[in-house]
Amino acid sequence: MAGVDYLADERNKAEFDVNEMKIVWAGSRHAFELSDRISRLVASDPAFRKDNRPMLSRKELFKNTLRKTAHAWKRINELRLTEEEANKLRFYVDEPAFADLHWGMFVPAIKGQGTDEQHQKWLPLAYKMQIIGCYAQTELGHGSNVQGLETTATFDPQTDEFIIHSPTLTSSKWWPGGLGKVSTHAVVYARLITDGKDHGVHGFIVQLRSLDDHSPLPGIIVGDIGMKFGNGAYNTMDNGVLRFDHVRIPRNQMLMRVSQVTREGKYKQSNVPRQLVYGTMVYVRQVIVSDASYALSRAVCIATRYSCVRRQFGSQNGGAETQVIDYKTQQNRLFPLLASAYAFRFVSEWLKWLYTDVMQRLQANDFSTLPEAHACTAGLKSLTTSATADGIEECRKLCGGHGYLCSSGLPELFAVYVPACTYEGDNTVLLLQVARFLMKTVSQLGSGKKPVGTISYMEQAEHLMKCRCEVQRAEDWLKPSVILEVFEARATRMSVACAQNLSKFANPEEGFSELLADLVEAAIAHCQLIVVSKFIEKLRQDIPGKGVKQVLGMLCNIYALHILHKNLGDFVSTGCITSKQASLANEQLRSLYSQVRPNAVALVDSFNYTDHFLGSVLGRYDGNVYPNLYEEAWKDPLNDSVVPDGYHEYIRPILKQQLRTARL
Numbered sequence: 227m228a229g230v231d232y233l234a235d236e237r238n239k240a241e242f243d244v245n246e247m248k249i250v251w252a253g254s255r256h257a258f259e260l261s262d263r264i265s266r267l268v269a270s271d272p273a274f275r276k277d278n279r280p281m282l283s284r285k286e287l288f289k290n291t292l293r294k295t296a297h298a299w300k301r302i303n304e305l306r307l308t309e310e311e312a313n314k315l316r317f318y319v320d321e322p323a324f325a326d327l328h329w330g331m332f333v334p335a336i337k338g339q340g341t342d343e344q345h346q347k348w349l350p351l352a353y354k355m356q357i358i359g360c361y362a363q364t365e366l367g368h369g370s371n372v373q374g375l376e377t378t379a380t381f382d383p384q385t386d387e388f389i390i391h392s393p394t395l396t397s398s399k400w401w402p403g404g405l406g407k408v409s410t411h412a413v414v415y416a417r418l419i420t421d422g423k424d425h426g427v428h429g430f431i432v433q434l435r436s437l438d439d440h441s442p443l444p445g446i447i448v449g450d451i452g453m454k455f456g457n458g459a460y461n462t463m464d465n466g467v468l469r470f471d472h473v474r475i476p477r478n479q480m481l482m483r484v485s486q487v488t489r490e491g492k493y494k495q496s497n498v499p500r501q502l503v504y505g506t507m508v509y510v511r512q513v514i515v516s517d518a519s520y521a522l523s524r525a526v527c528i529a530t531r532y533s534c535v536r537r538q539f540g541s542q543n544g545g546a547e548t549q550v551i552d553y554k555t556q557q558n559r560l561f562p563l564l565a566s567a568y569a570f571r572f573v574s575e576w577l578k579w580l581y582t583d584v585m586q587r588l589q590a591n592d593f594s595t596l597p598e599a600h601a602c603t604a605g606l607k608s609l610t611t612s613a614t615a616d617g618i619e620e621c622r623k624l625c626g627g628h629g630y631l632c633s634s635g636l637p638e639l640f641a642v643y644v645p646a647c648t649y650e651g652d653n654t655v656l657l658l659q660v661a662r663f664l665m666k667t668v669s670q671l672g673s674g675k676k677p678v679g680t681i682s683y684m685e686q687a688e689h690l691m692k693c694r695c696e697v698q699r700a701e702d703w704l705k706p707s708v709i710l711e712v713f714e715a716r717a718t719r720m721s722v723a724c725a726q727n728l729s730k731f732a733n734p735e736e737g738f739s740e741l742l743a744d745l746v747e748a749a750i751a752h753c754q755l756i757v758v759s760k761f762i763e764k765l766r767q768d769i770p771g772k773g774v775k776q777v778l779g780m781l782c783n784i785y786a787l788h789i790l791h792k793n794l795g796d797f798v799s800t801g802c803i804t805s806k807q808a809s810l811a812n813e814q815l816r817s818l819y820s821q822v823r824p825n826a827v828a829l830v831d832s833f834n835y836t837d838h839f840l841g842s843v844l845g846r847y848d849g850n851v852y853p854n855l856y857e858e859a860w861k862d863p864l865n866d867s868v869v870p871d872g873y874h875e876y877i878r879p880i881l882k883q884q885l886r887t888a889r890l
């Protein structure tokens with residue numbers, strides 16, 4: 227029946243003001259209104275339909291993406307959207323496309339690493355999309371180890387040009403999004419060579435294709451690297467391969483904000499500090515953490531609504547069966563993910579602040595907080611993307627068999643999302659960078675150098691190494707000061723233990739290699755503490771709306787106590803808590819699940835996702851799952867005919883055969 231809200235009972239149970247929570251989730255009233263308006267605009271435009279994506283062949287899929295991107299660009303211009311609105315529109319179109327790399331990597335790379343003259347020349351062209359760019363760093367042979375890149379850019383003083391060359395097969399650029407079939411230009415990372423000397427990896431703007439007929443320029447071999455994981459998913463993107471055969475570009479196409487090559491071929495540092503590139507990095511990672519909260523919240527929204535619709539067992543005297551969300555096992559898997567979605571949202575909002583702070587300090591030549599900002603953003607990128615990838619898969623399982631259908635929206639969401647664990651820095655490699663920073667901080671304790679920002683808790687290392695958790699009753703676990711202290715103590719003790727073990731090695735690098743796995747765990751403990759502490763900080767702010775702060779408080783406690791429960795080994799073995807306190811934490815967690823339960827659907831409604839954006843029959847706003855799932859099945863091309871193609875060739879002969887010789 228059209229118009230019936232099958233989840234109305236669930237919505238009526240909510241104990242907080244959903245409209246106010248929508249504003250908290252969006253970050254501000256302005257952000258909410260903008261997001262709401264643009265998401266409806268996209269949802270109501272048939273050109274942005276996406277339900278058929280998993281069925282399309284690669285070529286159809288790619289062309290469809292080109293059409294949608296062109297349509298989005300047209301609407302952005304017709305409606306005279308601002309940059310903020312245009313970004314939201316691309317977000318709600320919800321399809322990886324070359325434009326993501328153009329706006330998300332190519333433009334920021336030129337902005338961050340280009341000189342004023344380069345900005346004046348290239349940015350207007352890029353803003354009007356008269357050129358389309360990508361970011362070509364990774365090669366077939368090297369990704370994480372950027373210093374191992376092999377592409378060369380050799381300066382030729384005779385002609386005032388760089389010669390870009392791929393000397394080996396492994397130096398082929400491999401993976402850049404938008405490169406395969408679309409980009410006209412790329413920021414290419416190559417080893418700079420002047421007068422026979424290698425100055426390491428630098429960025430260059432290189433034209434790849436003709437602006438007249440799109441054919442590759444002489445000396446350039448370029449194409450797509452092939453199908454990727456999942457149906458639809460990231461296959462909308464033309465991740466590409468690129469080889470150069472002595473391609474010449476003018477000298478002024480090296481990105482020269484930080485270092486330069488003069489007309490005479492002299493390599494020199496400009497007076498702009500090298501650290502300026504950190505600004506772009508913090509910005510990109512903030513976007514990735516924010517995207518993690520959106521991807522996880524989407525999966526959680528689908529799993530929560532469906533868990534209220536789905537009933538299994540428990541019927542007595544012919545009554546209704548139990549909603550699966552009422553099983554404690556379902557709550558124990560689902561609610562920590564719901565809490566994580568909110569936690570990642572708040573930490574990404576805080577990262578926005580960190581970006582402004584970093585930029586202001588850079589302007590003032592204050593680099594004191596950069597190592598900490600670098601470690602913290604690397605760690606948060608790693609932590610949130612790994613948890614989100616795992617969380618989406620968990621949501622699929624929470625939806626049982628139906629979660630495996632493409633119409634649940636979860637398989638494609640998972641396939642699109644998982645590479646976030648790899649791009650912009652492999653998650654393990656990033657955690658090892660965090661670990662190096664932690665080891666350095668521990669080694670400097672007592673030297674008078676004060677740890678700053680998210681690592682400032684280490685100033686209390688002496689206390690944190692020996693403090694005892696004061697929890698005596700389950701409710702004691704609700705105190706933010708208690709939670710913070712045990713998380714700080716665990717992170718400190720794990721880092722100090724690693725540092726002590728490292729000091730046993732005569733060669734520190736050998737020790738680091740040997741202890742990699744422990745170091746990663748210490749880094750995770752530090753990053754989990756950051757997320758918990760930013761959630762607690764958020765709750766210290768004034769948050770209006772009936773019941774909003776209370777329910778967020780429950781989620782914060784669920785997030786922290788669930789991590790504690792999952793990592794009891796760390797907390798107990800480092801002596802931060804006793805096993806009795808561990809079981810009290812678990813008791814408190816169960817009670818929190820019961821408190822969140824009536825608010826579950828309202829908490830996912832607060833994400834304010836349209837059915838178009840969710841793209842899930844199971845997660846429909848109205849909860850009318852079964853008739854729509856049934857209808858969706860009949861749309862499959864296999865159901866176009868009652869008797870399948872191939873019946874006469876392959877099925878009938880088997881059915882009609884007279885077996886004489888078989889040994890069955």
Ligand SMILES: Cc1cc2nc3c(=O)[nH]c(=O)nc-3n(C[C@H](O)[C@H](O)[C@H](O)COP(=O)(O)OP(=O)(O)OC[C@H]3O[C@@H](n4cnc5c(N)ncnc54)[C@H](O)[C@@H]3O)c2cc1C
Binds near residue numbers: 369652
């Ligand atoms: C969908 C997608 C889009 C991408 N888009 C772009 C793009 O637009 N532009 C671009 O330039 N690149 C892009 N990339 C490439 C991406 O940035 C790299 O894949 C990434 O940096 C990881 O590098 P790698 O592939 O060399 O992995 P590797 O470094 O080879 O990793 C393989 C394994 O080795 C481990 N490992 C590596 N080094 C260490 C170490 N020091 N210690 C311990 N373990 C280690 C890793 O943890 C991992 O388990 C994209 C990749 C994907 C999947």
